[in-house]
Amino acid sequence: xxxxxxxxxxxxxxxxxxxxxxxxxxxxxxxxxxxxxxxxxxxxxxxxxxxxxxxxxxxxxxxxxxxxxxxxxxxxxxxxxxxxxxxxxxxxxxxxxxxxxxxxxxxxxxxxxxxxxxxxxxxxxxxxxxxxxxxxxxxxxxxxxxxxxxxxxxxxxxxxxxxxxxxxxxxxxxxxxxxxxxxxxxxxxxxxxxxxxxxxxxxxxxxxxxxxxxxxxxxx
Amino acid sequence: xxxxxxxxxxxxxxxxxxxxxxxxxxxxxxxxxxxxxxxxxxxxxxxxxxxxxxxxxxxxxxxxxxxxxxxxxxxxxxxxxxxxxxxxxx
Numbered sequence: 001x002x003x004x005x006x007x008x009x010x011x012x013x014x015x016x017x018x019x020x021x022x023x024x025x026x027x028x029x030x031x032x033x034x035x036x037x038x039x040x041x042x043x044x045x046x047x048x049x050x051x052x053x054x055x056x057x058x059x060x061x062x063x064x065x066x067x068x069x070x071x072x073x074x075x076x077x078x079x080x081x082x083x084x085x086x087x088x089x090x091x092x093x094x095x096x097x098x099x100x101x102x103x104x105x106x107x108x109x110x111x112x113x114x115x116x117x118x119x120x121x122x123x124x125x126x127x128x129x130x131x132x133x134x135x136x137x138x139x140x141x142x143x144x145x146x147x148x149x150x151x152x153x154x155x156x157x158x159x160x161x162x163x164x165x166x167x168x169x170x171x172x173x174x175x176x177x178x179x180x181x182x183x184x185x186x187x188x189x190x191x192x193x194x195x196x197x198x199x200x201x202x203x204x205x206x207x208x209x210x211x212x213x214x215x216x217x218x219x220x
Numbered sequence: 221x222x223x224x225x226x227x228x229x230x231x232x233x234x235x236x237x238x239x240x241x242x243x244x245x246x247x248x249x250x251x252x253x254x255x256x257x258x259x260x261x262x263x264x265x266x267x268x269x270x271x272x273x274x275x276x277x278x279x280x281x282x283x284x285x286x287x288x289x290x291x292x293x294x295x296x297x298x299x300x301x302x303x304x305x306x307x308x309x310x
Contacts, residue, residue, distance in 0.1 A: 032249075036253055130255070
């Protein structure tokens, strides 16, 4: 499998999720969490950058071109990361399920025969350890009271089909295995990559606006 | 939410200094936020996170009889230094 086929879906997931999470900057439940969650969003975009760079090394061009110069239809991100989720319970449900799926994906990339990919996966994994801890803490916190538990449960059930679409084949089986404690519906059909949510287009407009409006050859 | 006070050490062996404070739902969130606010930029080699409730403050210092010899401003050091210098040089 080419680097582009292997890494672009992952890089696009990280970029888009970073963007979606950054929408909480300034309006998170409290100030301390605002800073922490914004930082996680930044890290995800940082991971996307490093992954785009590996792909660019193979294809030619730059990480920026891959991140911003494709049309919305060319992005390979899963529907899960495209969703605009202005509710904190939905956001935590996505954050948690994404981190579990991402852990499985990164574990598999660490065993890649391409040393550059295995090396980057190991680096990302070390940073993701804090994201996982953060996601687990919030999950436990929201499961702790009756009202927040009901909201989180509803959110997990809503998010679950698109979360499944993050991984396929054997990795998806592992994902189901590792989320068994949450008692999510085992028969759920995944919303697969390539099935657009309609929310990507709007995000793409915003995400690429500055770059598209800059005169050709502008240097930053 | 509880308030936590954070002390940071800039280099190994140096004294810890008060860095600031924040609110967190519990001790684990406090650790997460402390790392984020006071450790992410490599500005600290160690942090102490202390619940503010664990701090015993003392804010009153009684000196009814004005015993200024207990205080640093009770002596005129200038005068004593001048005398000592004079003794040495003579």
